[in-house]
Amino acid sequence: MATTDITAEEFQKTLEDNDILLVDFWADWCGPCKQFAPIYEQVSEEHPDVTFAKVDTEAEQELAAAASITSIPTLMAFREKVLVFSQPGALNAEQLNEVITAVKGLDMEEIHRQIAEEQAEGQQQG
Numbered sequence: 001m002a003t004t005d006i007t008a009e010e011f012q013k014t015l016e017d018n019d020i021l022l023v024d025f026w027a028d029w030c031g032p033c034k035q036f037a038p039i040y041e042q043v044s045e046e047h048p049d050v051t052f053a054k055v056d057t058e059a060e061q062e063l064a065a066a067a068s069i070t071s072i073p074t075l076m077a078f079r080e081k082v083l084v085f086s087q088p089g090a091l092n093a094e095q096l097n098e099v100i101t102a103v104k105g106l107d108m109e110e111i112h113r114q115i116a117e118e119q120a121e122g123q124q125q126g
Helices: 008-017 031-046 061-066 093-104 108-125
Strands: 020-026 051-056 074-079 082-088
Touching (some): 008 051, 008 061, 020 031, 020 093, 074 093
Antiparallel strands (some): 020 074, 074 082
């Protein structure tokens, strides 16, 4: 599975249609982004069960702003539509594989339970 460029219009559907989604926020003028791109592409080939998306922050400024992107490259990982990892900076292949392994190993029942508890507490305080 190679990487896929996505736009703001495609982001929500891509998020909903994939159990694990990694998103690389990048720009053409960004040196570290260009260094990270072949690593991201290579690692995508090793994980056909994960969707690897790329967002060009120049073309998709509203999406980058909505995602609170302040530094690029920024890698975000979603599992079951929940943001579980977000970090600026280029990773090497070993670090990227560690992130993927960690995301795959998450106890999503526990995470969904925690989110539900936080939402319930927020409603009680409101």
